[in-house]
Amino acid sequence: MTNAAHHRKEVTRPMLEVRSLSMTYAGPESPRAVLDDLNLEVAASEFVCLVGPSGVGKTTLLRCLSGLQRPTHGEVRVGGGLVVEPPAALSVVFQDYSRSLFPWMSVVDNVALPLRAQGVKRAKRLARAAEMLDEVGLADVRKQYPWQLSGGMQQRVAIARALVDAPQMLLMDEPFASVDAQTRFDLEDLALTIRRDTGVSILLVTHDIDESVYLGDRIVVLSGRPASVATILDVPFGHRRDQIRTRADPRFAEIRTEVLVRIQGAGESEAAPASAANLDLVG
Amino acid sequence: MSTTAETTSTRPTPGADEIEPRSRTFAEWAQHEPSFRTVLGLRAVILACLLVAWQLLHALEVGGPGTIPSVPGVVRELAAVTTEAGFASVLWQTVGPWLLGLVIVVVGGVAIGVVLGTFSFAYRSTRATIDFVRSFPPVAVIPLAVLTLGVSTKLKVVFIVATCIWPMVLQTIVGVRSVDPISRQAARSMRLSWWQAVRWVVLPATMPYVATGLRISAVMALLVTIGVEILGGVAGLGQSIATFEAAGDVDTMWGYLLTAMLLGVIVSQGFSRLERFALRWHASQR
């Protein structure tokens, strides 16, 4: 992309930039390449969904983006700054909330922990944590312990903790995978509300193609072995969405089909390159 | 199953098959939670057996006449010893150093354990040394230690720490090494410093292991204290036991010996309670 093209598209720099990122694990016998030459951008206040088959390397990618893991090649920038350790401007909501919340701390202490690490005074950080709990719809469980809450409520606590230090970028790894359907809808709407209210950029990993269409401004399809970006699809629904009306929109079904075809097509093209031509007709 | 019920029972009740609980398997029976009354009853039975066995040993004059006093005699001695004027100070001479030693064991053991558990190379390189050092028989050097440290509280504390710190160190190492990697990643992504992560994540997560180590070390420390008192002649319950034994006052000796054993029960049960309280957040206690 030339500089001029870049400026025509967006004036400000992307919130998150991933440049030719590769990750190879040192396996017990042979090294295992998981990610290969992966490029990705997330703009400020953009909601990007990352989909891909199980084991393709989504969690690995998020770990590299969050500075928890050093990629073998390539670079990650958050807000323009090169990521070498977990950046202050970025928060993570982990795949397994029951393990990422600390059971020995009350809910409010869990949420306030990032501020405590920064040395914010007790009264101030508890007030801020309480405010965040209100924001995610958990006003009356501050004094309880995470394990006394339902799965959906625990995930809200994890989201409140991720937001407490006002990050500019939020990474979420299959955050709503293990809750019931209604809770899932509520949490999806919560994610949309948070993006609208705080202007945070969100990169959300999901297995659920419907969820990616409902939430994302763009959908990034990851595939291959080692994996890279197969396709990026735009979703035209804007910032305000509604579980019933958005999902009933004819374009919703179209995009869903397209994502599905891209995921399966990418798998096929790997097995039989000849069939790749057919895919272009669909896309 | 219904045929069996019909042929064997003389008065077949309608629907008995459904109402009648199926017989419990052995595993279920072995694991079921007994009622509090059952537990009390069983405890009474076991205590009675113990007393009968004791009285039997007394009647058979095991170890020579007068070695084992009668049950009523021992109860009398226990009452006499514990109500004596100097008893509280003798008890404190044992409990005080025990407590001091234990505090050092906990603080030192956890600190060493955290360092060795955090740094793989430190653990790998010291493991054999630890096994070597903790296999050292302390009894062997008590006479020597009396010369250098004197007949003192210091002597007791040194021996408590030297022998009882190891369960603490080893338990802490295991605990630190089994902290959930997701917890560690969460701590890192929240930008906790190393020291913050130790205090707020690693140590709390290690608490179940530390509590077990503490329970083991506490009882062990009591035995060591009494042992040092006996062998080194330092004032305390152990010395009283040794003195009265040497003087041929076997009944009084038993009074002190039983006091020491009861202290062991109190310590063990007390630390179990403390463990449950400190770990009320832990999965095993919910």
Ligand SMILES: Nc1ncnc2c1ncn2[C@@H]1O[C@H](COP(=O)(O)OP(=O)(O)OP(=O)(O)O)[C@@H](O)[C@H]1O
């Ligand atoms: N620490 C590691 N060491 C070696 N290999 C790893 C490690 N972590 C992940 N892998 C391998 O990398 C591949 C991708 O794993 P990853 O967890 O990133 O997949 P994923 O897309 O998140 O899967 P899922 O959808 O099931 O969560 C897997 O084949 C896995 O075996």
Ligand SMILES: [Mg+2]
């Ligand atoms: Mg994953």
